[in-house]
Amino acid sequence: MDSPWLLAGLPFALGVVMFGLGLGLTAADFRLVGRHPKAVVVSLLCQLVLLPVLCFALVLAFRLPPEAAVGMMLLAASPGGPTAxxxxxxxxxxxxxxxxxxxxxxxxxxVTMPIVVNLSAGYFLSDDAEVGLPFGKVVQVFTIVLVPVAAGMLVRVRAPELARWLTRPVRVLSVVVLVVAIAAVLYGARDDLADYFVAIGPAVLAFNLVSLLIGYGVPRLAGVDHRAATASGFEIGIHNTAFAITIALSPALLNNAGMAIPGTVYGIVMFFTAAGFGRLVTRRSGVDARTPAALP
Known part of the structure; x- marks a missing residue:
């Protein structure tokens, strides 16, 4: 990753992705918590508490290198995205x-991502006090995540026609950002790519599968209906890898290409595992995927 213009442009590109996310949100989306609290609370507990704990266990089990271990924890702390x-x-x-x-x-x-990253960096990289996200860097994360989302929501409220017109091109751009970010990391690590996949690939695949299964299975055990559990499975199992890669690579944030490798590998394998997971839960449920969802 020796291209300064690409590194400088990643936060801006992520801001565009988050702006596109905001275009699809309204205040009503947050009110679903009150109408269906169990599905929301169980899913959030899985994503915010259970998933980082399981990821930490996998990192230890697979004995990942320190930078890759922090990158995995960063991935676990990343939210879902439009692909989910x-x-x-x-x-x-x-x-x-x-x-x-x-x-x-x-x-x-x-709030949650800096906590997970700082704790994991302190554990795996105890010799390097410079790695982490102190308050000043958290403010930058706020700027590239929440400000664009709020701006997108504001555009949807104030100019709904413009929001509808922007939705499709921004979605396309979101895919382009993910592809470019993954390609850039792969190119930068091209000399050691095979070694990276051998060392990190199994752990990433295991984490991806665990994320999908936990996201679906725990809500089902808690009595959440199949369609809501399916949504939870994809939300928890398909992380926003563009977010994780940007946080890892940005010179103003973690500035560490090694931490971007897990997100890059995850961004490749998640499409195949998610498709297989979707076919599995659809077939096992005996529910036609085209039937309207039960929740309003």
């Missing part, structure tokens, strides 16, 4: 719940 909403729609999940969870996580991540 798309898969939920394709496989009959409750998309409104996805939107609600994404909205809440996009707000909470400003």
């Amino acid at each position: 909403n798309l898969f939920s729609h394709l496989f009959g999940g409750h998309v409104a719940l996805n939107v609600t969870l994404t909205a809440i996580n996009s707000v909470l991540v400003v």
Whole structure:
């Protein structure tokens, strides 16, 4: 990753992605918490508490290198994104719940992500006091995450026609940002790419599968209906890898290419595992994915 203009442009690109997320949000998306608290609370507990704990256990079990270990924890602390909403729609999940969870996580991540990253950096990189996200860097995360989301929501309220017109190109741009970020990391690590995949690939795959299964299975055990549990599975199992890669690479934040590798590998494998997971839960439930969701 020796391209200064690319590194400088990543936070701006992520801001555009988060702006696009805001275009699809309204205040009503947050009110779903009051109407269906169990589905929301169980999913949030899985994502914010259970998932980082399981990721930490996997990192120790696979004995990942320190930088990769912190990168995995950063990935675990990253929220879901538009891709999760798309898969939920394709496989009959409750998309409104996805939107609600994404909205809440996009707000909470400003607090939760620095905690997870700083604790993991302190544990795995105890020799390097410079790595972490002190208050000044948290403010920058706030700027590139919450400010664009709020701006997108404001555009939707004030200029709904403009918001509808912008939605499609911003979604396309979101995919482009993810592809460019992954390609840039892969290119920067091209000399050691095979070694990275051998060392990190199994842990990333295991984490991806655990995320999907926990996201679906725990809500089902708690009595949440199939469609809401499917939405939760995709929301928890498909992380916003562009977010994780940007935080890892940005010179003003973590500035560490090694921490971006887990997010890069995850961004590749998640599409295949998510598709397989979607087919599995749809077939096992015996529910036609085209049937309207039960929750309003």
